Amino acid sequence: MSDYAKALGARLRAIRQQQGLSLQGVEEKSGGRWKAVVVGSYERGDRAVTVARLNELAEFYRVPIAELLPGDGPGRHEGASKVVIDLERLEQLPGDELGAVQRFARSIQQQRGDYNGRVLSIRADDLRTLAIVFDVSPAGLIEKLTEWNVLVATPIRP
Helix, strand or coil: CCHHHHHHHHHHHHHHHHHHCHHHHHHCCCCCCCHHHHHHHHHHHHCHHHHHHHHHHHHHCCHHHHHCCCCCCCCCCCCHHCEEEEECCCCCCHHHHHHHHHHHHHHHHHHHCCCCCCCCECCHHHHHHHHHCCCCCCHHHHHHHHHCCEEEECCCCC
16 A cells, blocks of 8 residues: 555545544445445555545535645645735725735734734634635635735745
């Protein structure tokens, strides 16, 4: 069994457990589409999972497929990530969605006593919290911030 298969299995198990599901619970919730023995074998790394099946499993768990993949993807090791927002650009942009980011950024500045007014580093916990507001993953939020052209620096991975 490869290290990657073990790591993939660990991610699958972590997502299932985060959703409060046992292997039997997965089988029941899926109406038998996902057999407990099959999901368990994926989680142990004993059985290879195709990309198509992995995508179906991601849809079943209602998570982006990237969340199931091992490594330094979204939601993992985010302490190593750095997201820097251009506050001047952020304040100039109109829109209801941006209003939430603007208020959140002001709140972070206030908590930190950081009023340089130009940029704001968003920590991993802040990123996760704001992602919840937008009902997206941290990676999805970074995509939104990129679309809005308010990022100075994108996540840096060691």
